[in-house]
Amino acid sequence: MAQTALNQKGLPPATDWKKWLGVSPFFLFAILFLILPSLRLVIGSFTNAEGQFTIANILQIFQEKNILDAYWLSIRISAATALGGGIFGFLLAYSVTVGGLPKPMRSALITFSGVASNFAGVPLAFAFIATLGRTGFVTALIKTLFGVNLYQQTDFDLYSFWGLSITYMYFQFPLMVLIMAPALDGLKREWREAAENLGASTTQYWLRVALPVLLPSILGSMILLFGNAFGAYATAYALTGGRLGIITIQIGAQIRGDVLHNPGLGYAMAMGMVVIMAISLTGYSWLQKRSERWLR
């Protein structure tokens, strides 16, 4: 009753502010790391060097070929690593869930995936240089064991499109394992048995039941992998320097400003990335909802 009296006087009930206190860390995070940076990007994109409003930065993105090429290169690398990492990660997840590998292997793979999916940036680049670089350990081993010099006798180059893609895949496929393992666990044994009971072969079961059920999860996860690679900067920069002009390196060059110092353009380019990422995440979220509806 005392609570009601306070309300009548216009004071908020004590429980109300306690509720808000509980969710305040989320709002703090959202303000500091999502809203403020996004606002900074939007404002910066429409501001010139003199601090005045302009749409020149946005227009410049569509006018300069090297910027469009950088977007296209990033999209290609992201798509290649999403596809490669996605397929390999799916097969790995399959082998430890429905594939029948012993349970300890599953725990080991999931733990490894948890660590490896976060292993990126300079340490990852250095690890690859130390193993698959010109004087890397694996490069030397292949030369010693098989007499093949990867860099002279094949087209392999760690500092190229495919080299960077392979490096990215090191953190891409574990992420796929982490996402797909629960989805594969969601396939009910009874679906397989019901399909068999109705006369379906293993292939028919996979083509007509299991894969369609998993497809939203697979596609959604690949979209997530795409976004994961699209936003990567440190790994590419540490591995290739400026040799591969992906969009994140181009943005860095504009904002960090050695030769190409144009922060406004850098912000506009980053906003372009945000748009592409937002489209990807919307697709992911839609597919995930569809798959949750089926797998619940």
Next chain:
Amino acid sequence: MTHLALTNVSKVFGDFTAVNNFNLDVQKGEFVSFLGPSGCGKTTTLRMIAGFEIPSMGKITIDGADITNKAPSQRNVGMVFQSYALFPNMTVAQNIGFGLRVRKEKESEIKERVAEMLAIINLEKKADSYPYQLSGGQMQRVALARALAIRPQVLLLDEPLSALDAKIRVSLRAEIRSIQQKLGITAIYVTHDQEEALSLSDRIVVMNMGEMEQVGTPFEIYNFPTTVFSANFVGTLNNASAEVVDPASGFISIDGVQFESAVDLTERKPGDKVRVAIRPERLSFASEQKKANVVDATIENITFLGSVVRIRVKIGSTKFNMDTFNNPFLELPKIGAVEQVTCSREAVLVLDE
């Protein structure tokens, strides 16, 4: 002629025998229930018929053809699962037509059969709905239609009603029985619910710890259980240790109180230990004309169970439940009163101790 036959079928998992020497002949169109507690081997037996488990020993035949080692997809046996197992990515119609589609039947025939099945389960309007848009009862009806669409030789139902609420369970079990009779299909039904088994089946197989305890019609199983387990598991039962007094006249003694049984005791000797079982509804208050099995009983407790009133009485030192139909004019004795209670000779079942 026997339609489905299980001959000396056993299943062993490691050092655990799940099913031991199971023998059963099922006639065409018969509805047989496997009834027993969890872990008694009923589902394992069903899964062996479906082909999901291969028997460690024995043979399974349908119309004389040996299917013991055939793959599930080669058996033409329909199965309804406890968890429905509907394919979530397919509509109701697609689920029902799945078996026909993988068998590469003509699309026009599939459509016709699906429509026929939808009519049988009364879900014509839900043909384009997805499983997540259906209630539990509707999902199980679709699962039944899907299993029947392939025209199976035998229909297997693995506790199909256990995930549903009580009211739907009762209406759906009547529906299952009516569809089974209409199509004349042989059905094997697994359940741990005695009421379900009693109400649905032509015959019941009572199972316990991988063994068949008793096979018989619901009437036989309920009224003439042949083992203590059967008697205890099906229905409510009073059972007590007793001693044979006079095998020739059928007299036995429960803790000094004598009862007369219609069971043939001539193969037993006086003093033999036996188990006596009497159904609660077979006990009643004695009228003046009653002569046999009239004993004094102290009223200990009275419980209303809706249509039935359960009276707990003490005869000698043994406690018995006595059920009587409830009616507004029922005159109930007082707690602590001593009344005369009786039962017929046929109601006194004598089983091995």
